[in-house]
Amino acid sequence: MKNQKKPLPPFNLEDAKLKARLAENAWNSKDSNKISLAYTKNCFWRNRDEFIKGREEIVEFLEKKFKNELEYKLIKELWSYDKNRIAVRFAYEWHDEKNQWYRSYGNENWEFDENGLMQKRLASINDIKINKEDRKLLWETDIRPDDYPCMSKLGL
Secondary structure (H helix, E strand, O other): OOOOOOOOOOOOHHHHHHHHHHHHHHHHHOOHHHHHOOEEEEEEEEEOOEEEEHHHHHHHHHHHHHHHOEEEEEEEEEEEEEOOEEEEEEEEEEEOOOOOEEEEEEEEEEEEOOOOOEEEEEEEEEEEEEOHHHOOOOOOOOOOOOOOOOHHHHOO
């Protein structure tokens, strides 16, 4: 049996929402190896101005990211879906080694293979400096609690 990441395409509304939430949870774990397993072995990423190919490069990218983006917290929201594609919008908050806080906003377009593994991830992201007291992603655990407000309710 091949490696599968359910839900599998073609996606319905509930599947697409679940896929977005599972991705959010994985990224909030900050476990680069675990995150990489949601992608095909030769997955293609465009992340800002970087082009990444394959799981090994994904792990390298994520390890560097999580070393530089401290106290990283991410929230995703489904934007659209169709068959084997999902679009999400997201925001995450983090600070650098000088304790400057940022909120990063973006959109991702995802394409999945028949086994539910992401084979393409195209991300556009912008960063803004924020004050620590302006943070909105304040849950204590790695995973956002189910009762924590969504992006829209947070005004993001």
